[in-house]
Amino acid sequence: MTKSTKKPILRLKNVSKVFAGYQALNDVSLDVYPGQVLCLLGDNGAGKSTLIKVLSGFHEPTSGTVEWDGVETKFKSPKDANERGIATVHQFGGTFPLMSIGRSFFVGVEPTKGWGPFKRFDRKYANETAVREMQQLGITRITDGERLIGSLSGGERQASAIARAVHFGAKVLILDEPTAALGVKEATHVLRIIMQAKLKGIAVILVTHNVSHALTVGDHFAVLIRGQKADDFAKGERTRDQITDLMAGGEAMAELEAELNTLTGTINQIH
Numbered sequence: 001m002t003k004s005t006k007k008p009i010l011r012l013k014n015v016s017k018v019f020a021g022y023q024a025l026n027d028v029s030l031d032v033y034p035g036q037v038l039c040l041l042g043d044n045g046a047g048k049s050t051l052i053k054v055l056s057g058f059h060e061p062t063s064g065t066v067e068w069d070g071v072e073t074k075f076k077s078p079k080d081a082n083e084r085g086i087a088t089v090h091q092f093g094g095t096f097p098l099m100s101i102g103r104s105f106f107v108g109v110e111p112t113k114g115w116g117p118f119k120r121f122d123r124k125y126a127n128e129t130a131v132r133e134m135q136q137l138g139i140t141r142i143t144d145g146e147r148l149i150g151s152l153s154g155g156e157r158q159a160s161a162i163a164r165a166v167h168f169g170a171k172v173l174i175l176d177e178p179t180a181a182l183g184v185k186e187a188t189h190v191l192r193i194i195m196q197a198k199l200k201g202i203a204v205i206l207v208t209h210n211v212s213h214a215l216t217v218g219d220h221f222a223v224l225i226r227g228q229k230a231d232d233f234a235k236g237e238r239t240r241d242q243i244t245d246l247m248a249g250g251e252a253m254a255e256l257e258a259e260l261n262t263l264t265g266t267i268n269q270i271h
């Protein structure tokens with residue numbers, strides 16, 4: 001389906017975020033569509049984390065608006081955003097190494113069995129559900145929900161966190177550098193899972209430095225440079241070299257400009 005026939009589930013309009021005088025985001029507008037992967041590209045400090053924190057209810061924008069499903073919305077907290085269907089998965093899967101797969105899958109929403117004083121965590125149901133959801137995303141190596149999260153590979157941890165978000169009905173899945181710490185094989189695995197989430201109609205926001213990973217799964221791309229959206233394009237509209245040049249060149253030029261400003265300030269102080 002093309003963009004024109006779909007409505008964005010999440011929309012940022014002219015969003016800026018200022019921290020104690022520092023402008024981390026400057027007039028950013030962005031549309032996030034169901035069943036699409038939006039890649040957020042940018043060098044260190046470009047504002048990617050700040051942007052996803054606005055999208056996930058962690059930061060309120062200093063100016064500009066957020067629309068959720070066509071309605072202007074102020075998320076009260078990350079919990080509020082999460083309850084509406086925005087799930088964020090951080091680089092290491094955001095799970096607890098000493099918990100079992102089954103327990104970590106249901107953390108905060110533990111299934112129980114029995115009544116009254118006999119009420120207890122339904123370990124069998126939790127383990128079976130977690131393993132089934134992971135298997136459905138193609139993680140067939142995991143068959144035992146009792147295994148500790150800490151014993152999983154980085155890719156498997158990501159997969160379990162994504163499976164959890166899918167199971168609990170995420171409409172928007174924000175993945176913050178999910179492949180950054182992974183080897184080639186593991187990264188490929190995670191990219192495959194991202195495609196599966198997209199095919200389920202979930203809007204995926206993929207934050208990454210890695211242009212190759214972005215180009216493999218992305219439908220739409222936004223490049224941030226120093227808090228501003230420097231470019232915004234659909235799959236096929238830019239070459240890999242153009243994107244790489246934009247990310248590297250833009251940042252280098254911005255750094256040079258900042259250096260020159262500092263130098264000019266110092267020279268002015270001397271005179």
Ligand SMILES: Nc1ncnc2c1ncn2[C@@H]1O[C@H](COP(=O)(O)OP(=O)(O)OP(=O)(O)O)[C@@H](O)[C@H]1O
Nearest residue numbers: 019022023024042043044045046047048049050051
């Ligand atoms: N709470 C805060 N208070 C002050 N400045 C902040 C705060 N959060 C972020 N910044 C600044 O805003 C700028 C953008 O930061 P942000 O973390 O969004 O960048 P990023 O693109 O995610 O970088 P990276 O890829 O390194 O994680 C940085 O210069 C950062 O120091």
